[in-house]
Amino acid sequence: MFNSVLINNTDGTYAAEYTELNDDVLPAGDVTINVEYSSINYKDALAITGKGPIVRSFPMIPGIDLAGIVTHSDSPTFQQGDAVLLTGWGVGERYWGGLAQKARVKSEWLTALPSGSNSHQVMAIGTAGFTAMLCVDAIVEHGVKPSDGPVLVTGASGGVGSCAVIILASLGYQVIASTGRPEENARLFKEMGASEIIDRNQLNLPGKPLQKERWVAAIDTVGSHTLCNVCAGTKYAGIVAACGMAQGMDLMGSVAPFILRGVTLKGIDSVMVDAAKRPKIWQKACEYLPVTKLEKMSTVLPLSQAIEAAHLLLDGKVSGRVVIDCNG
Numbered sequence: 001m002f003n004s005v006l007i008n009n010t011d012g013t014y015a016a017e018y019t020e021l022n023d024d025v026l027p028a029g030d031v032t033i034n035v036e037y038s039s040i041n042y043k044d045a046l047a048i049t050g051k052g053p054i055v056r057s058f059p060m061i062p063g064i065d066l067a068g069i070v071t072h073s074d075s076p077t078f079q080q081g082d083a084v085l086l087t088g089w090g091v092g093e094r095y096w097g098g099l100a101q102k103a104r105v106k107s108e109w110l111t112a113l114p115s116g117s118n119s120h121q122v123m124a125i126g127t128a129g130f131t132a133m134l135c136v137d138a139i140v141e142h143g144v145k146p147s148d149g150p151v152l153v154t155g156a157s158g159g160v161g162s163c164a165v166i167i168l169a170s171l172g173y174q175v176i177a178s179t180g181r182p183e184e185n186a187r188l189f190k191e192m193g194a195s196e197i198i199d200r201n202q203l204n205l206p207g208k209p210l211q212k213e214r215w216v217a218a219i220d221t222v223g224s225h226t227l228c229n230v231c232a233g234t235k236y237a238g239i240v241a242a243c244g245m246a247q248g249m250d251l252m253g254s255v256a257p258f259i260l261r262g263v264t265l266k267g268i269d270s271v272m273v274d275a276a277k278r279p280k281i282w283q284k285a286c287e288y289l290p291v292t293k294l295e296k297m298s299t300v301l302p303l304s305q306a307i308e309a310a311h312l313l314l315d316g317k318v319s320g321r322v323v324i325d326c327n328g
């Protein structure tokens with residue numbers, strides 16, 4: 001038997017519950033894991049509350065990421081006792097995910113824990129930190145250096161945003177944090193390394209196609225009008241790494257920043273990232289998101305409180321990362 005969050009959609013009634021399941025209901029897969037930690041990401045919150053069409057089959061154990069210990073393996077790649085992590089690949093959406101004490105998955109989806117890390121640290125980083133690292137990597141690969149000018153992060157008090165601020169600051173970039181909670185989180189942003197904080201109201205309404213050039217690069221977790229304004233304020237030949245849609249999926253902007261300023265709009269997806277690329281990104285994420293910094297911007301909750309945490313996250317009452325202790 002193991003504890004789990006389980007989502008059902010029976011006769012049009014969508015509901016998540018904290019429950020106990022028998023091991024024999026675990027799905028097919030070549031690796032079985034004792035899950036130690038998972039986390040609550042925006043997507044998990046949409047899945048648990050039913051406020052977004054995330055879950056593709058029912059019943060579903062949500063949780064788009066997990067870390068734990070292999071208890072059984074039919075794969076030559078992993079042995080019993082190995083410490084592993086998993087993000088994306090459709091777990092928590094199409095396949096049973098991490099908000100449970102046990103998981104059975106495909107070995108191709110697993111990444112060995114980076115050396116020197118532990119399952120708590122990698123889930124404090126989680127999908128959010130992994131995605132933030134992918135965004136920063138895109139900016140660095142574009143050739144943007146710390147001396148070129150400031151980098152903007154939108155949704156900065158969220159999971160992806162706060163990780164992005166810390167990583168960029170660790171690399172020596174000057175960071176502008178855009179947030180709806182400027183006063184509430186001012187001290188935290190400074191501790192994370194942001195040098196300027198702007199109110200997200202400056203960015204979230206329809207704006208001019210080209211605006212004053214304010215940042216050389218940006219990481220946008222928000223989408224919609226915010227993303228259009230972010231592109232419109234990006235310096236000549238700069239880059240915007242777009243990974244989120246907290247404001248909306250729509251994009252009703254102008255091509256002006258792209259054709260008149262040569263701005264690059266780079267889409268970032270963490271779900272289907274090549275397995276071969278993942279260990280390198282995880283190694284960097286662990287390096288630039290050290291435990292001391294993660295502790296300040298993450299909250300650890302037991303699995304029994306995962307459903308409540310999902311509601312709080314969508315209500316804007318959570319800052320940073322929510323880590324779920326599956327045995328807490």
Ligand code: NDP
Binds near residue numbers: 128
């Ligand atoms: P969080 O809920 O932790 O953070 C989102 C942040 O966005 C909030 O904290 C808030 O920050 C800001 N925000 C919320 N609502 C609005 C709004 N209406 N207008 C403007 N800003 C708003 O989510 P995550 O950090 O986990 O995820 C952020 C986004 O990135 C989500 O859309 C998620 O789906 C996406 N994502 C994409 C991935 C990918 O692979 N592409 C992977 C992971 C996440 P503040 O209060 O500071 O303004």
